Amino acid sequence: MKKVFSITLALLMILSCFSFVGCGNKEQGTVLRICNCEDYIDETLLEDFEKEYPYITVEYSTYGTNENLYNELVINPESYDLVVPSEYMIEKLAAEGRIQKLDFNKLSSYQKNLSPFIKERLNGMIMSNGNSIYDYMVGYMWGTMGWVYNTDYVDLEEVKSWEGVFSNKDLQKKITIKDAVRDSYLVGLAMVYKDQISGASNQEITNYLNRTDKEAISKVEQKLNSLKPMLYGFEVDSGKNDIILGNIYAYVAWSGDAAYAIDVASGDAEDEDGTTLEESKRRSLSYSIPEEGSNIWFDGFVMPSASTNQDAAYKFLEFITRPESVYRNMDYTGYTGMVSGGEFELDVYDDDDVYQETITTNLFEQVVLNWFDESEDPDLVDGIEVDLSYFFGNDKEYVVTVSPESYGRLIAQYPEENIVERCAVMSYFKDDALMDINDMWEKVKGETFDTWLILLVVGLVVLLAVLIVLIRHKDKIFRINIPVKEKNRLEKSGYRIIKIEEIK
Amino acid sequence: MQNANSKRVSCEPLGIGGQKAKFSPFSRKQLCIPYGVFLACFVVIPLLLIVFYSFTDKNGNISLDNFIRFFSSATTLSTVIISILIALATTIICILLAYPVAYVLANSKLNKGGTLLMLFIMPMWINFVLRAMAMKDLLTLTGIFGVNNYLNVIIGMVYDYLPFMILPIYTVLIKMDKSLIEASQDLGASPLKTFTKVTLPLSLSGIASGVTMVFMPTMTCYVISDTFGNGLITIIGKLIDEQFTTFQNWNLGSAMAMVLLVIMLVSMWVTGGFKNQDEKEGSL
Numbered sequence: 001m002k003k004v005f006s007i008t009l010a011l012l013m014i015l016s017c018f019s020f021v022g023c024g025n026k027e028q029g030t031v032l033r034i035c036n037c038e039d040y041i042d043e044t045l046l047e048d049f050e051k052e053y054p055y056i057t058v059e060y061s062t063y064g065t066n067e068n069l070y071n072e073l074v075i076n077p078e079s080y081d082l083v084v085p086s087e088y089m090i091e092k093l094a095a096e097g098r099i100q101k102l103d104f105n106k107l108s109s110y111q112k113n114l115s116p117f118i119k120e121r122l123n124g125m126i127m128s129n130g131n132s133i134y135d136y137m138v139g140y141m142w143g144t145m146g147w148v149y150n151t152d153y154v155d156l157e158e159v160k161s162w163e164g165v166f167s168n169k170d171l172q173k174k175i176t177i178k179d180a181v182r183d184s185y186l187v188g189l190a191m192v193y194k195d196q197i198s199g200a201s202n203q204e205i206t207n208y209l210n211r212t213d214k215e216a217i218s219k220v221e222q223k224l225n226s227l228k229p230m231l232y233g234f235e236v237d238s239g240k241n242d243i244i245l246g247n248i249y250a251y252v253a254w255s256g257d258a259a260y261a262i263d264v265a266s267g268d269a270e271d272e273d274g275t276t277l278e279e280s281k282r283r284s285l286s287y288s289i290p291e292e293g294s295n296i297w298f299d300g301f302v303m304p305s306a307s308t309n310q311d312a313a314y315k316f317l318e319f320i321t322r323p324e325s326v327y328r329n330m331d332y333t334g335y336t337g338m339v340s341g342g343e344f345e346l347d348v349y350d351d352d353d354v355y356q357e358t359i360t361t362n363l364f365e366q367v368v369l370n371w372f373d374e375s376e377d378p379d380l381v382d383g384i385e386v387d388l389s390y391f392f393g394n395d396k397e398y399v400v401t402v403s404p405e406s407y408g409r410l411i412a413q414y415p416e417e418n419i420v421e422r423c424a425v426m427s428y429f430k431d432d433a434l435m436d437i438n439d440m441w442e443k444v445k446g447e448t449f450d451t452w453l454i455l456l457v458v459g460l461v462v463l464l465a466v467l468i469v470l471i472r473h474k475d476k477i478f479r480i481n482i483p484v485k486e487k488n489r490l491e492k493s494g495y496r497i498i499k500i501e502e503i504k
Numbered sequence: 505m506q507n508a509n510s511k512r513v514s515c516e517p518l519g520i521g522g523q524k525a526k527f528s529p530f531s532r533k534q535l536c537i538p539y540g541v542f543l544a545c546f547v548v549i550p551l552l553l554i555v556f557y558s559f560t561d562k563n564g565n566i567s568l569d570n571f572i573r574f575f576s577s578a579t580t581l582s583t584v585i586i587s588i589l590i591a592l593a594t595t596i597i598c599i600l601l602a603y604p605v606a607y608v609l610a611n612s613k614l615n616k617g618g619t620l621l622m623l624f625i626m627p628m629w630i631n632f633v634l635r636a637m638a639m640k641d642l643l644t645l646t647g648i649f650g651v652n653n654y655l656n657v658i659i660g661m662v663y664d665y666l667p668f669m670i671l672p673i674y675t676v677l678i679k680m681d682k683s684l685i686e687a688s689q690d691l692g693a694s695p696l697k698t699f700t701k702v703t704l705p706l707s708l709s710g711i712a713s714g715v716t717m718v719f720m721p722t723m724t725c726y727v728i729s730d731t732f733g734n735g736l737i738t739i740i741g742k743l744i745d746e747q748f749t750t751f752q753n754w755n756l757g758s759a760m761a762m763v764l765l766v767i768m769l770v771s772m773w774v775t776g777g778f779k780n781q782d783e784k785e786g787s788l
Contacts, residue, residue, distance in 0.1 A: 067749045173650070179735040181750055232650070233734020247644070431562075438751045442579045446738040449582040457585050465774045 029055035032312040035069060036084045037299070038062040040141070042332035049319050056312045065180075073098055078306040081313045084140055087125065087133060087298040088182070088428040094136050095128045099302045101135045106314045110321040114139060115340035117391045117420070122298065125425060137300030138317045139338030141329075143255035144296050144415055144423050145183060146289035148240075148262070153249040159288040162191050165250045166230050174249040176242065177227070179234035181441045186295050186426055187252060188220035194292045197422075205293040206424035212433035221440040234445065240264075244271070246283060254297075256335035258287040258412040263334070286408030289419050296423035298338070323363055330367055336413045339363070340392045364392050368400050372410050375401035386410060390417040557758035570759030580743065580760075584767075587739040590654070590729070591722040594661040595669075598718050599711060601662070602669035606710075607703075609670075610677035621674060628667045636731045639663050643732075653733040660732035661722045668721075669714040676710030677703070720768055740764060 039062075046058045061080075063069040066089040072079055077098065085093065093099045104111055122134035147159040154171065158164035165171050178184050186209055190197065193208045193216075200208075232248045239251040240261040253261065263269035265283040270276050301317055303310065319325060324344035326337035340363055348356045368388065374380050383401045391414060392398040402410050411419060429437055561567045574580055609621050627635060639660060643649035649656060680703070688698040722728075724741030740760065747757030 065749060067752065070752070071749070176734075179730075228736075231734075231736065233736050235735055238731075247650075434751055434753070438746075438753065439577070439579075441746075441750075442577070442583075442738075442743065445735070446579050446583045446743075447586060448579045449585065451578060454578060454581045454585065458581075465770070468774050 029057055030309050030312045031057050031059050032082070032309050032316055033059045033061070033080045034082045034084075034316070035061050035063055035072070035080045038064065040084065040299075040333055040335070042328045045320070045325055045328060049316060052319070053312070053315055056315065058316070073304060077304055078308065080304055081307040081309045082301050082303060082316065084299055084301055087137075087300070087425060090133055090137055090300065090302055091125075091127050092428045093302065093304075094131070094133070098305055099136055100305045100307070101131070102138065102303060102317075103314070107138065107317055107321070109318065109342070110138060110339070113321065113323060113339045113341040115338055115391050116393055117417075118142060118298070118338045118340075121296075121425075133298075137298075137302050138321060139298060139300045140320075141256070141333070141335040142296070142298045142338050143336055144289050144420070145186070145252065145254055145294050146258065146287055146412075147250050148243055148253040148258045148285055148287050149250040150243065150246070151284045151286050156286075156288065159250065160291050161194065162187055162290045162292060163194070164290075166227055171249055172230050173232050174247075175230055176232050176235045176239050176248055176251040177224075178252050179236045179445075181437060182426060182429075183252065183295070184224060184234070184444075185220055185437065185441075188223045189216065190290065190292045190294065191223050192216065192219045197293045198291065200293075202421055202424065205422055209293065209295070209424045210427050212429060212437065214436060217433070217436045217440050221443055224444045228444070243285060244277070244283065253287070255287070255412045255415075256333060259334040259409065261285055262287060262409045262412065284405070286405075287412040288408060289411065289415060289423070291422070293422040293424060295426055296420060297425070300338075327363060327366055334413075337363070364388070364398055368398070368410075368414060372402050372406060373400050374403050374406070377403075386414070386416055388414050388416075390420075554758045554761055557755050558762045559759075560755055562753075562755060570756045571763070573756065574759055574763060583738055583743055584740050584763075586737070587723045587741075590657060590661065590737075590739060591719050593658050594665065594722045595715055595719045597658065597662050598666055598669040599714070602666060602673055602714065603707075603711070606670050606673035606677055609674050610680075621670075624670055625667055632664050633727055633731075635664060636660055636728055640731055649732075650734070653736050656732040657729050657737055660728040661725065664725070664728060665718045665722060668717040672713045672717065673707060673710040676707045680706050716772065723764065 041060075043060070046060055050056060050058055063072065063083075066085050069083060069085055070089060070092070073083070073093065090099070118139055119134070122137070122139065123132050125133040127133055147154075147165065149159050149165070153174070154165060154168075158168055165175055177187060189209050189211060193211075197205045197208050232242070235242070235251070239248070239253060240257045242248045243251050243261055244265045260269070262285045264271045264277060265285045267277045267279070267282045301320070303313055307313060320329075321339050322344065323339060323342035324346070326339045327344065327346070329335075330337050343360055343362050345358050346361050346366065347358050350356055374383060377383075380401070380403055383403060384407050386400050386402060386407075388398045388400065400410070415423070558570055559566055559568070561569055605624065609624070612620060614620055640649065643656060643659065648659075684702055684706070685698055688702045689695075693701065723739065724744070726739055726742035726745060729737050729739045729742065744757050744760045744764075747753045747760065
């Protein structure tokens with residue numbers, strides 16, 4: 001039985017090898033290999049794309065972090081046709097010549113529908129090779145970073161700055177920051193240079209939030225270390241669930257996670273397992289982007305230099321930037337798309353999922369007015385008018401009226417113009433600064449014992465090791481040599497040597 | 505189970521020199537080739553790569569900078585010490601918990617056919633990240649979570665690695681010749697003396713292989729320390745991971761892995777892990 005089992009296993013292993021080989025050699029049609037961040041697309045869109053272009057098969061995979069994606073592209077440049085990194089990684093990939101410029105003649109509708117704000121920002125980001133980042137990427141999602149906070153425990157005033165929550169002793173061990181060096185370093189910089197960047201121009205804020213000189217690094221290290229006693233922990237993924245469950249009251253979040261946390265906690269949306277929170281467990285959360293300044297990020301599709309299926313890739317880019325696709329992705333992920341214009345058709349269903357009609361609509365109507373507008377509400381007293389024309393265009397008024405309670409939820413997806421003005425892009429860490437930042441982060445994350453303590457422990461361990469060796473091998477070290485021949489003869493004849501004493 | 509149609513094969517001791525076995529078209533040496541290839545591809549070459557990376561800088565020049573940086577950084581050394589302490593505590597608690605369990609399982613009439621053992625081993629079949637998350641929820645419910653991060657990490661480590669300690673001890677105990685215990689009792693030794701003089705020494709090899717299977721992984725298993733320590737506890741595995749992902753410094757990461765490897769080799773040599781291989785029957 002065992003034999004049969006092991007043979008089967010061996011066969012399976014061999015077979016699995018062949019099946020991997022098989023994947024690479026699909027004989028019919030084109031295989032388009034896309035690598036995106038986890039949970040960052042409505043995957044039914046991929047099926048629809050394959051239906052529209054039956055000869056293209058999409059091989060979709062996901063990555064954990066930008067750095068992992070970078071490693072994959074370094075090890076095997078030919079592994080993907082399209083990847084979705086963040087702007088700092090795009091900058092790095094472009095500087096190292098790992099991605100290619102795009103041909104925007106093939107993407108005319110994208111160019112037309114792209115938000116004017118995004119277009120301006122991307123065009124303004126000139127990289128070290130002299131090109132603007134716009135030439136390399138097809139914009140996908142964008143967002144900001146800020147505090148998600150529990151309105152029952154945290155005042156709005158406290159999250160209007162980065163440091164506010166840390167001075168409230170009631171919030172001890174109820175705050176988390178990011179376990180990602182870039183994000184936490186930026187928060188540290190914003191705290192250290194808050195006086196210099198408050199009210200400064202975007203260019204100045206960008207300069208300060210990109211400082212990597214030794215002085216800045218050591219100041220950030222001190223700052224972050226001083227925050228540690230207040231922290232519940234460092235997190236990358238668990239923060240949103242912790243704040244929904246009430247384990248923490250404030251956490252540094254990316255805007256999409258913020259939208260997700262606010263919706264789930266208020267019972268407006270299902271969580272990742274598809275359940276809606278019970279009435280008694282609901283919490284009122286909100287989002288705030290501190291006034292000193294914060295981070296703004298842009299994720300986009302880029303094409304590795306070694307991409308082999310460019311035609312299929314452009315078809316996909318055209319497909320994924322259609323307003324309808326953007327709407328479906330936003331609906332699914334909670335992040336904000338970079339496309340703002342264009343019209344699309346949408347099937348309307350009533351509450352019982354019965355088809356009503358097909359309407360022609362646009363993104364502003366669907367993702368802003370439908371979601372947030374409360375101007376019709378007669379009970380609304382101090383509604384806030386938010387003007388989003390900077391993002392959607394100047395062709396007409398794009399204004400939405402929200403209640404103070406849902407203002408935070410709106411700016412998680414669509415921050416006002418004065419907010420994005422103080423949000424800076426953070427470049428990638430250059431090699432010369434990387435080592436110092438590495439040291440800084442190690443010291444922030446880990447413990448540093450005094451030198452004498454380390455020496456003491458190392459000394460003790462070495463002493464222990466020597467002692468053990470001495471005890472184990474004492475007979476070898478202290479014994480009297482007897483000739484090997486004699487020993488073998490004794491052992492062969494059935495004697496075991498127990499003890500040998502020298503006879504004088 | 506013996507197939508009814510197959511001939512009965514009588515085995516006899518073969519020469520070590522790789523004589524052709526009567527029932528196999530391959531010689532012993534040939535049978536080793538697949539594993540040899542596997543070993544070369546997935547163990548030896550990666551190891552050589554690690555050695556190469558650890559002794560070079562980013563431009564591929566030979567340098568000792570990585571090691572100098574490792575040993576001159578108080579934070580890195582502190583992290584190593586913390587990792588060793590956590591691993592030590594985990595290992596000791598695992599032995600204390602696993603030995604009685606393995607002892608009972610090996611001697612229990614209930615465990616005929618290994619049912620009880622199966623119950624202890626079964627959690628291993630569930631993905632350990634999932635188990636860690638479940639344990640975290642459980643600790644949160646009972647209110648232990650977040651009180652002391654080190655305690656939480658050790659609880660998580662013990663929870664995940666306990667089966668790796670139970671199994672080898674159980675295997676040794678079940679194979680132990682029971683007549684030795686009977687002889688000891690016949691000669692008038694008390695149960696305690698029988699245990700300390702007969703059972704325990706004979707099961708030491710099981711404990712030893714349990715230790716190697718628990719101690720080393722706990723030093724590097726940063727999924728647990730991240731989940732249970734809220735990211736506030738850094739162990740050496742996390743440092744290595746960050747070198748390879750966040751900081752793109754493969755050289756320093758490799759050097760850290762090398763140092764870890766050497767620590768392990770030395771500690772195995774010191775505790776005699778290499779010795780008496782033939783006596784370690786039954787251990788995994």
